[in-house]
Amino acid sequence: MSKTVLEARNLSVGYGGQAVVRDLNLAVRAGEIVCLFGNNGSGKTSTLLTLAGELPPIDGETRFLGEATRAPLYQRVRRGLAFITDERSLVFSLTARDNLRLRGGSVDGALALFPELEPHLDKPAGLLSGGQQQMVAMARSLANEPRVLMADELSLGLAPKLVDRLLRALRQAADRGLGVLLVEQHVSKALAISDRALVLSQGRVVLEGDAADLKQRVGDIEAAYLAGASEKHRTDKHSG
């Protein structure tokens, strides 16, 4: 069995001493994609921030590459963590090419992953479409050959075809050994490329299992636990 590269042990997550997620246990192994689902406000982003070292745990432990750590994000990034948030984290005034090179990444590597970026390499990143920006962000993260990637709503506001494209690229990276923790609103699409998934509700894990099993029950899962999620995304979260 592959090595566990990212782990939460009895982790409580929150703000000002108030937990929004309690007693979370999850493990991501090398080569595996694990999805974290839950309604708006259920604590998905807060969980990723805590696992990234951006938010201190209220209780319990975050582990990275097999060791408990409280290191800040930049140190985890140096050791092989990539964190893609819905703020696409590009420098909008720089070209796509320069964004790709920023942290020593390879433009060729990015083009191998997303050939459709080629005609846009010399445009300022701020003028790219949301999908193109997200491809640049993802290519840049993968260029440094991270061991672990966490992605928060990678596909927010993107066309379904592009969502498929990004998720397929993630699957390819996982097949080469990357461990992925994915927060994604497209439940079916996410399960199709994942190994396992957890559902958060009111601060607790209410369901977890193999993606293959959960895929059979997407309708029930959405109805029982994710009723509010699509609503909010339709009304106030669409971006690019």
Ligand SMILES: Nc1ncnc2c1ncn2[C@@H]1O[C@H](COP(=O)(O)OP(=O)(O)OP(=O)(O)O)[C@@H](O)[C@H]1O
């Ligand atoms: N900086 C903050 N300070 C205090 N409370 C916060 C802060 N950020 C988030 N929260 C609260 O923590 C809870 C979980 O929020 P979080 O953003 O983690 O949820 P989420 O599952 O990512 O939701 P969404 O699907 O809308 O992105 C919410 O009740 C939110 O109001």
Ligand SMILES: [Mg+2]
């Ligand atoms: Mg969120």
